[in-house]
Each structure stands twice: as structure tokens, then as C-alpha cells.
Amino acid sequence: MSPGSDNANQRPVVDPIDSMNAGQRQAVVTTEGALRVIAGAGTGKTRTLTERYCYLVSRLGIAPKNILCVTFTNRAANEMKRRVRAVLGDRDLGTICTFHAFCVQLLKEDIHLLNYPRNFIILDMEDLKQILLKIFADMGLTLRDTTVKRTLDDVLEARKLYATTYIDDIYQLNNEQLKARFADARDRDEEIFLRYLYEQKKCFGCDFNDLINFATWILEKFPAVRQKWQDRMQYVMVDEFQDVSKRRYRLAQLLAGKHGNLFIVGDPDQTIYSWRGSHLRLFLDFDQVYPGAETIALGTNYRSTPEILAASNCLIEKNQVRFPKTLHAVKAGGWRPRYFHAKSDKLEAQWIVGEITRLRNTGVPPDHIAVLYRAHYLTRALEERFIERGVPYQIFSGIEFYGRREIKDVICYLRMVTAGDDVAFLRTLNVPARKFGKKRLETLAAYAEARNLSLYRALKENLDTDLLKGTQARRYVDAIEQVRAQRSGWSLGNTLQALLDLSGYEAFLRLQGDQERLDNVAELKRAVQNEGEDEEATLEDFLARIALFTTLDNEGKNDRVKLMTIHGAKGMEFPYVFICGMNEGVFPGRKISSAEEMEEERRLAYVAMTRAMDGLFLSDSAGVANDGIFKYPSRFIFDAGSENVAFDVPLDQALLGGMQNVARPGPPPPAAGASRFRVGDRVAHGVFGGGTVIAVNGYESAYSIKFDGLPTERSIQFSAPLAKMT
Numbered sequence: 001m002s003p004g005s006d007n008a009n010q011r012p013v014v015d016p017i018d019s020m021n022a023g024q025r026q027a028v029v030t031t032e033g034a035l036r037v038i039a040g041a042g043t044g045k046t047r048t049l050t051e052r053y054c055y056l057v058s059r060l061g062i063a064p065k066n067i068l069c070v071t072f073t074n075r076a077a078n079e080m081k082r083r084v085r086a087v088l089g090d091r092d093l094g095t096i097c098t099f100h101a102f103c104v105q106l107l108k109e110d111i112h113l114l115n116y117p118r119n120f121i122i123l124d125m126e127d128l129k130q131i132l133l134k135i136f137a138d139m140g141l142t143l144r145d146t147t148v149k150r151t152l153d154d155v156l157e158a159r160k161l162y163a164t165t166y167i168d169d170i171y172q173l174n175n176e177q178l179k180a181r182f183a184d185a186r187d188r189d190e191e192i193f194l195r196y197l198y199e200q201k202k203c204f205g206c207d208f209n210d211l212i213n214f215a216t217w218i219l220e221k222f223p224a225v226r227q228k229w230q231d232r233m234q235y236v237m238v239d240e241f242q243d244v245s246k247r248r249y250r251l252a253q254l255l256a257g258k259h260g261n262l263f264i265v266g267d268p269d270q271t272i273y274s275w276r277g278s279h280l281r282l283f284l285d286f287d288q289v290y291p292g293a294e295t296i297a298l299g300t301n302y303r304s305t306p307e308i309l310a311a312s313n314c315l316i317e318k319n320q321v322r323f324p325k326t327l328h329a330v331k332a333g334g335w336r337p338r339y340f341h342a343k344s345d346k347l348e349a350q351w352i353v354g355e356i357t358r359l360r361n362t363g364v365p366p367d368h369i370a371v372l373y374r375a376h377y378l379t380r381a382l383e384e385r386f387i388e389r390g391v392p393y394q395i396f397s398g399i400e401f402y403g404r405r406e407i408k409d410v411i412c413y414l415r416m417v418t419a420g421d422d423v424a425f426l427r428t429l430n431v432p433a434r435k436f437g438k439k440r441l442e443t444l445a446a447y448a449e450a451r452n453l454s455l456y457r458a459l460k461e462n463l464d465t466d467l468l469k470g471t472q473a474r475r476y477v478d479a480i481e482q483v484r485a486q487r488s489g490w491s492l493g494n495t496l497q498a499l500l501d502l503s504g505y506e507a508f509l510r511l512q513g514d515q516e517r518l519d520n521v522a523e524l525k526r527a528v529q530n531e532g533e534d535e536e537a538t539l540e541d542f543l544a545r546i547a548l549f550t551t552l553d554n555e556g557k558n559d560r561v562k563l564m565t566i567h568g569a570k571g572m573e574f575p576y577v578f579i580c581g582m583n584e585g586v587f588p589g590r591k592i593s594s595a596e597e598m599e600e601e602r603r604l605a606y607v608a609m610t611r612a613m614d615g616l617f618l619s620d621s622a623g624v625a626n627d628g629i630f631k632y633p634s635r636f637i638f639d640a641g642s643e644n645v646a647f648d649v650p651l652d653q654a655l656l657g658g659m660q661n662v663a664r665p666g667p668p669p670p671a672a673g674a675s676r677f678r679v680g681d682r683v684a685h686g687v688f689g690g691g692t693v694i695a696v697n698g699y700e701s702a703y704s705i706k707f708d709g710l711p712t713e714r715s716i717q718f719s720a721p722l723a724k725m726t
């Protein structure tokens with residue numbers, strides 16, 4: 001999966017299996033029975049899986065349709081198909097796929113057993129949110145009562161609780177019967193849940209979790225169907241098993257139930273999705289579930305230099321709960337991972353771009369370089385420097401910072417203050433919703449057209465007419481006019497904050513409960529504040545400057561530095577890897593509140609570091625984070641062993657002391673459960689008044705609260721007298 005791919009020293013061989021090590025070979029040729037491969041990073045899991053597949057087809061004569069090979073992502077499935085096709089030629093490889101894609105195949109054939117039509121629809125997250133908004137409207141709930149995100153989590157959680165019984169309901173009850181059950185609901189949450197089932201059945205919808213649940217339910221309930229699929233799936237192989245949930249494991253077990261050929265491969269140290277319900281235990285207990293199972297351990301790392309591996313091994317050894325294993329490198333020695341502590345995020349980005357330029361000057365192609373980060377908002381400073389210096393880049397997982405929905409929304413609000421153009425108007429008028437429907441807009445557009453006015457001007461002229469009755473157009477206009485009138489006396493940062501408050505846009509984002517969008521907006525605020533440090537700078541200058549950041553030249557995609565989250569980099573490798581934003585509060589994240597979560601975060605750091613083949617660069621920056629907390633270097637830099645990491649600049653004692661304070665192991669932090677309030681709760685404070693909890697920090701025993709009357713959030717101790725507002 002790499003630009004560098006197979007070891008360059010390897011001589012070409014006729015049979016690829018001959019070039020594998022003994023453990024890998026054994027994993028390929030042991031085709032019968034249950035087999036577990038536990039392997040470290042870069043030890044050739046993906047390669048072994050691919051060779052095993054080719055071996056089954058070309059040596060044993062098994063048809064591809066009789067081999068189910070499930071991968072974690074579509075990208076991994078496509079990559080595997082590409083590799084298999086290179087060996088076997090163009091074949092139908094439809095059963096090399098994700099769990100979800102396999103379930104779609106199964107349901108297309110058998111979903112009628114659940115009284116659903118074959119052309120059922122698959123609901124994505126946005127669809128689910130729409131369904132919930134409709135339910136809120138039907139129940140007369142407002143977004144003040146609860147957030148969409150929280151309710152969505154509750155619905156998904158409730159389904160885990162009801163396990164498959166909710167499918168029995170969908171199966172047995174018709175729409176009218178489902179509807180009749182609303183009245184029996186014990187409480188509001190249960191009613192939401194029941195209404196959700198009703199809406200789902202009404203449109204014959206199936207969300208991503210349902211795909212797995214429905215398929216399992218059908219296999220369990222109908223023995224003849226189970227047998228059909230078991231006959232078909234003579235070999236079942238599961239990749240990235242460390243991240244497989246109980247429900248997916250159950251499905252794989254059902255499918256392998258007749259032939260017993262179940263192959264699982266993974267690395268317990270790379271479990272990074274436990275919040276999705278993955279269970280390390282499933283991996284570790286495999287030989288108890290399958291007493292005759294063989295286990296093969298792969299410990300030779302072909303990817304990284306010994307120096308990169310030494311730092312990665314040292315880091316992961318700090319985890320208490322792990323399956324002990326040692327990894328050794330076969331590559332020739334290189335240089336120790338480098339670490340740079342910058343005085344600001346701008347300087348950090350400058351250092352990264354400088355090092356990338358240096359690498360490129362020595363002939364390293366841009367796509368041999370990846371920059372990895374923990375959270376999307378960290379790309380802002382980087383992207384600005386990349387564009388300034390003309391370094392071609394591509395955001396691999398996600399959208400460029402200035403192209404993100406919430407950032408575009410806010411920029412358009414700012415443009416309403418400066419230019420008031422129609423594009424910005426159309427983007428902002430109904431966000432948040434102001435009851436301004438299509439009909440009204442058409443009438444307004446006709447009015448503007450006839451008088452050659454901008455839409456905003458037309459709106460202002462109609463504020464007292466019938467056209468705008470019942471809408472919140474006046475509040476929208478008031479917000480913009482107030483900021484226009486007063487901004488000359490405000491800093492850029494205050495102008496933006498006032499606009500976000502008066503327009504209701506920030507409150508709207510909070511009610512949506514999407515932390516990632518809030519983080520992005522907080523990052524934009526920082527960019528605006530930085531700009532404002534130059535007293536001459538105007539809002540117009542700022543908007544003109546960032547407008548350039550959205551017009552990237554589109555060069556060939558392979559010729560770019562890749563920017564991606566660490567989660568997105570799973571399973572990939574790159575000759576040179578930069579991990580930026582290595583700060584306490586960022587990576588590890590500020591919401592970590594238990595020892596388990598910290599270990600998971602450390603595994604994520606391990607995944608990031610082990611993506612590097614030849615060179616690894618770590619960096620962080622001083623200053624104040626988005627949530628107002630002073631930034632310290634990440635504990636993970638020190639976990640990797642100071643003897644294994646070369647510090648580009650020495651850290652001063654004050655910083656080291658502060659960092660050790662923040663990161664000292666100490667007594668286990670109070671679980672977030674020790675707090676009385678949840679994110680989204682409305683609380684009352686004796687002095688600051690009403691506010692909304694926007695984060696719960698178990699480590700610091702404090703809430704982050706955005707009080708209605710204060711421009712920025714405040715950290716308030718758990719012990720402070722706060723009352724819940726209803």
C-alpha cells in the first residue's frame with residue numbers, strides 16, 4: 001500500500017511465496033481450520049493476506065466467490081483487489097470487501113425474509129439526522145431540549161441494548177402497529193426510539209449498523225439460508241481483526257460455521273477503534289473459542305529503519321494492557337526520529353514545509369511524504385504555508401480547511417458584513433433556519449431583479465411587508481447591521497465573535513453537538529485573532545487573503561504531499577512521515593478521561609509512527625490551544641524514549657516541568673462519569689448566569705462552559721455550584 005512498496009533489496013523471484021519468511025509462508029499454506037496471525041506493524045500482514053488469497057485460488061483451485069475476505073475500509077479492499085488482480089488477472093473479486101459491503105450482497109438476496117423489498121435504501125448519517133429532525137418536529141421538541149448528535153448516539157446505543165429484538169419488531173409489526181406503540185413508551189427517549197423504528201420501516205431504510213444486524217438476524221433465524229451462505233463461504237478471512245466488533249465477529253463465525261476455515265489477522269497494538277465496539281479480548285481469546293486453532297506470530301518488520309522501530313517499540317511498551325511481542329527491523333540503519341518544538345503553530349508549519357522542501361531538493365517525490373495529525377482543524381496553519389510556498393498537497397481524508405462547510409458559512413457571514421453579496425446571502429440566510437422558504441426567496445429575487453438591487457438590500461426594504469411575516473429575517477439583518485455599525489471600534493477577533501453570537505450561528509453549531517465543526521470554527525477564530533495582531537489589518541484584507549487559499553492549482557494527484565488524519569493513515573506506509581500537533585490536549589486529546597482511553601491514544605501514536613519507512617519527524621508548538629489552555633509537548637514524545645529521539649532544539653526547563661505536571665501518571669483521573677453534567681446540558685452559574693456545557697474534562701475535573709453572556713468559554717471545576725437548567 002505504499003509508494004515505496006516491497007523491499008528494494010529483494011531480487012525478483014518467480015514464486016512470491018519463496019520471498020516470504022517462514023511465518024508468513026506458514027500463514028499462507030495453512031488453509032484448513034481456524035488460524036490466528038498476530039503480527040506487529042509492518043510485518044507483512046497485508047502482503048500475507050493477499051498471497052494467501054492468491055494461493056487458495058491459483059494453487060488450490062478455489063473459486064474467488066467461495067472466499068470471503070473482509071477488510072476494514074473500502075480503500076483496503078480496493079488495494080487488495082488491485083494486488084490480487086496483478087497476480088490472477090481480471091476476476092470477479094466481489095467478496096473481497098468490507099463487512100458492510102458483504103452484508104449488502106447478502107441482503108440484496110435475502111432481505112425479503114424480513115419483509116423488506118430488495119431495493120431497500122441505505123441510510124447514511126445525514127439521512128439519520130433528517131429522520132430525527134422530523135421526529136423532533138412531530139413530537140414538538142425543539143433543539144433546545146436535546147441535540148441531534150446526542151439523540152443519534154442514544155438511538156444507536158439503544159439499539160445495541162435491544163440487540164436484535166428491535167429487528168423482531170420491524171419484522172413482525174406493520175406500520176400501524178409500530179405507530180400504536182408510541183403511546184406505550186416509558187419516556188421521551190424510548191418514544192424517539194420507537195418513532196425512529198417506524199420511520200425506518202416506512203421508508204424500508206437500513207443504516208450502517210442495521211446492515212450487520214439484519215444480515216446476522218437472517219442467518220440466525222433461517223437455517224436454510226444460513227446453510228446456503230455457509231456452503232458458499234468455504235474460506236473466511238478477516239483483516240484488521242483487532243478492530244472488529246463483537247457483532248462482526250459473530251457474523252464471520254456464522255459464515256465459517258460449516259467449514260470451520262476462519263483466518264484472522266491483526267495487531268493488538270494497533271487497536272484504534274474501541275469506541276466502535278472493537279474488543280481486544282476477542283482477539284486474545286480466539287484459541288479458547290476455537291481450541292484447535294493455530295497461532296502464528298510475525299515479528300520481522302520490513303518497513304521501518306531500526307531507529308524508527310526503536311522509538312515506536314519504546315512508546316508502545318508504556319501501555320499496561322497489551323499482548324507482549326517484540327518487533328525487529330531488517331532494514332539498514334538510518335537516523336533517529338527528529339523532534340522540533342516551535343514557538344507558534346505558524347513556526348511549526350514553517351519548519352515542516354522547510355524540511356519537506358529540503359527532502360524534495362534531494363529528489364524525494366512529494367507523494368513519498370505524508371503529514372499526519374490527530375484532528376482536522378490542525379491543517380489550517382499547514383495549508384496556509386503549503387500554499388504560500390507552492391508545495392503541492394492533497395488532503396487525503398476530508399476537505400481542505402477553508403472548504404469545510406462551517407468555515408465557508410462563517411466566511412460568508414463575514415462577507416455579509418463587508419460586501420453583502422448574493423452568494424454570501426444565500427449561504428447564510430437560512431443557517432440557522434429562519435423560516436425563509438423557497439417561495440419567499442423567489443419573490444424576494446424578483447423584487448431585487450426588478451430594481452437591480454442585491455438580495456440583502458431587497459430584504460432590508462421588505463422587512464415590514466407581509467413577505468417577511470413569521471420569518472426571523474429581522475434578527476438576521478440586525479446582526480449584520482449592528483456589526484457593520486460597530487466594527488470600526490472592535491478588533492477583528494471581537495467582530496467575528498459578535499457576528500457569531502448575534503447571528504446565532506455558533507449556538508446553532510453547539511446545538512448540533514458536532515465537536516469537530518466547533519473545533520474548526522475555534523481554529524478560524526484563532527486565525528482571525530492572529531491577523532488582528534497587525535493593527536493595520538482589516539476584515540477585507542483577511543477575506544482577500546484567505547480567498548486565495550481556496551483556489552488551489554490542480555496538479556496531478558500523485559505528485560502531492562499527503563495530509564491525513566492518523567485514523568485515515570491506517571494500513572498505509574510512506575518513506576517520510578511528519579506527525580504534527582504533538583501537544584498535550586491535542587494528542588493525547590483533551591477529552592481523554594480514563595487510563596484505557598489514554599492507552600488507546602498511545603496505540604494511535606504507535607500507528608502513526610510505524611507508518612514511516614525511512615524518516616520520521618515529530619513536532620509541536622507552544623502557545624494557547626483553542627480551548628484557552630497553555631500547550632505543552634505531548635507525553636508521547638517522551639514515551640518514545642529521549643535516547644531514541646533527536647531534539648532539534650532543547651526544551652527549556654520551565655516547559656519540561658510544566659509538561660511533566662500535566663502528563664504525570666499520578667492517581668487515575670476521575671472518570672467523566674464522576675461529573676454531574678453532560679456535553680450539551682444547560683447549567684446555571686451564580687455569577688455568570690446560564691450556559692451550555694461544551695466539554696467535560698475528567699483529567700482536570702472541570703467542565704468547559706460557554707456562558708450566554710460571555711464571549712469565550714470558561715473552565716469551571718466539577719465542584720463548583722452549578723444547577724441544571726431545564
Ligand SMILES: Nc1ncnc2c1ncn2[C@@H]1O[C@H](COP(=O)(O)OP(=O)(O)OP(=O)(O)O)[C@@H](O)[C@H]1O
Nearest residue numbers: 005006007020021041042043044045046047302571
Ligand atoms: N517477506 C518480505 N520481504 C520483504 N519485504 C516484505 C516482506 N513482507 C512484507 N514486506 C514489505 O514490508 C512492508 C509492510 O508490509 P505490509 O504493508 O503488508 O505490512 P502490515 O503488517 O500490513 O503493516 P501495518 O499493519 O503496519 O499496516 C511492505 O512494504 C511490504 O511489501
